[in-house]
Amino acid sequence: MEPQGIRDILQSVLSRTDMDKKIEECRALLLWDDVASNLAARTEAVGISRGRMSINVTDSVVLHKLTFLKKRYVDKINLMLGKPTIRDIIFRVGKVEKRKQVGESRDDYIEKLHGVQLSQEELDRINDLVEQVEDEEIQDSLRELFISQSKLSKFRSMG
Numbered sequence: 001m002e003p004q005g006i007r008d009i010l011q012s013v014l015s016r017t018d019m020d021k022k023i024e025e026c027r028a029l030l031l032w033d034d035v036a037s038n039l040a041a042r043t044e045a046v047g048i049s050r051g052r053m054s055i056n057v058t059d060s061v062v063l064h065k066l067t068f069l070k071k072r073y074v075d076k077i078n079l080m081l082g083k084p085t086i087r088d089i090i091f092r093v094g095k096v097e098k099r100k101q102v103g104e105s106r107d108d109y110i111e112k113l114h115g116v117q118l119s120q121e122e123l124d125r126i127n128d129l130v131e132q133v134e135d136e137e138i139q140d141s142l143r144e145l146f147i148s149q150s151k152l153s154k155f156r157s158m159g
Contacts, residue, residue, distance in 0.1 A: 118150055
């Protein structure tokens, strides 16, 4: 058996576990502020489900304005990602809590994120995924990545 490159191994594991789609969705969420530009401070990307990105907005005026720009935003995000990850964007008036608005420092945000606890079931699922990789060092890196991603998702849903 020929040795495989780390990139091929990781891509294979990510594809088999559908984590590659989740990573793309996380990337899309991170792009939102750049895409929304001058309206970003009045919005917050809160999640993606089945290709539909959910965005909270501060008020109905912003919601109305963004609705007209929806197709442009979907196209721009997918162009930036290099693949059609987002099918639709749902805007709703809701809680918008940007770190820069509430004066929270990056270190405070990271500390709160580290304080998020995962259930034993979530940790077991992550361990089941990474055990498919033979190299222990890669297992450890993947475990850390999956735990961080799970904590971030849980933190954002706690809103």
